[in-house]
Amino acid sequence: MSEIESVLKKHQIRPTAIRILVYKFLRKREVAVTLNDLEADFDRSERTTLYRTIKTFEKNGLVHQIDDGTGVSKYALDDKVAESGQPQDLHLHFHCDTCQETVCLTDHKIPHISLPPGFVSKDINLVIKGICDKCSNLE
Amino acid sequence: MSEIESVLKKHQIRPTAIRILVYKFLRKREVAVTLNDLEADFDRSERTTLYRTIKTFEKNGLVHQIDDGTGVSKYALDDKVAESGQPQDLHLHFHCDTCQETVCLTDHKIPHISLPPGFVSKDINLVIKGICDKCSNLE
DNA sequence: AAAAACATGCAATTGAAGTGCATTATTCCA
DNA sequence: TGGAATAATGCACTTCAATTGCATGTTTTT
Known part of the structure; x- marks a missing residue:
């Protein structure tokens, strides 16, 4: 069994093909993703399925939902949880007005x-x- | 000219009938209001007009929009601005899970x-x- | 009083979120 | 193992807040 499968199972999530792909996608991205981001990367799959996948992840504590004020929900992996099984500490989120990306500043309690x-x-x-590190370096 | 009219004018907002009513409504409420709240209180008026009224207020710094995570935008008067003409300081918002109301804790920087x-x-x-003062007292 | 600028009302669109239901896949256990 | 039970997926559809277009009404300005 792959490492990813065991992470999902630890969270009582059945490791189906799509779920594994979605999990990999979330891993690959360092920023929070929207449903549209997912959809754009999964032509083959259904929006509803992706929606329910991410909601399942959320319900089982594998991702957390982020409301960054843009009006679109974003999601990011609870990395710590994935490893430790402990719920993710409260942390702050940073939304860049330039690149529109939202990141978890996990270390900033x-x-x-x-x-x-x-x-x-x-x-x-x-x-x-405000402006994130990547965008401020470009000025 | 009434006091309200002069407040509106100070913000470069033409004091039409509806705008005066909306301003009064915002004054009356101590909590942030949604467009639906407004609409419910203004049977006679159009949702779009109320929407544009509140957006005008916002653009001219008379109210601020609050995103409390419920998915519905709320608005509250920038009282200080109304009096001083200075932009409202950053303050925090409290959303009560019980009564669903959102308030500005203006004194909490x-x-x-x-x-x-x-x-x-x-x-x-x-x-x-969490639970607001009114609801926690009821327990 | 006419022109310009702005406000209002109504209809319609957009876009994210969520639900219902039929179909397909997986698990469970006799 | 095989079939019932359970869960996942796909598609269509609904819901709801937010927003826009446009015609009409109202002020303001000159």
Whole structure:
């Protein structure tokens, strides 16, 4: 059994052909991908199948969904999870206004933010927009 | 001329009947509103007109758009701007999973976040999800 | 008062997300 | 093993927010 298959199985995901391909695709990309990105790379496959594939990955904690404010959902592998089995720590996302790419800054933990009395925090979404390292070097 | 009219004019917005009503509506609400909220309160008026009204307000710095991750855009008055003419400071938004309302925690400034070399920050979107003060008191 | 600029209303389009259902593939277990 | 049960896939279709085009109505300007 390949390494990829065992990663999927560890997450209770049946390693079908498409799922393995989608997983490989996510691995290959360092940036978060949209459903359209997937579709563009998988002419042979159905949008719905890709949609459900990514949703299955998400449900089983293999990817996380990113809302970067562009109005289109993006997804990225929870690499740490894939290896350790521990849920991915909260981290921030950076969206580049130039190349439109969104990346996980996995090493940048979100600082603790105190809330007014009565507010209970369960989840945090932090997206920073600007110019990414690749694009700023091109200027 | 009413106070509202002068606020609109200060922002180069012609104070038409609908615009004044929309502004009043935004004032009345302490939470961010969706287009649907507006529409529900303005049977007489057209969705498109409300849409364009809010977009005009946004373009002229009277409201800011909030993406709280629900997939529906919300809008809230830039109160400070309305008074001072200065752009609203970056602040965080809180979305309550219970009542589904989103509020601006205007007094909570977003802490400085250092980025890796090459990344330039232009804008920050920080949304915290959980239970708001009203809903946590009800438990 | 006429022309120009802007606001409004209605119809229609777009695009992402999601659902229903029939078909195909895989797993389970007698 | 073979057939029932379960899950995955493909296709069509729906939903819903966002947005645009265009005709009409209203202000503003001169």
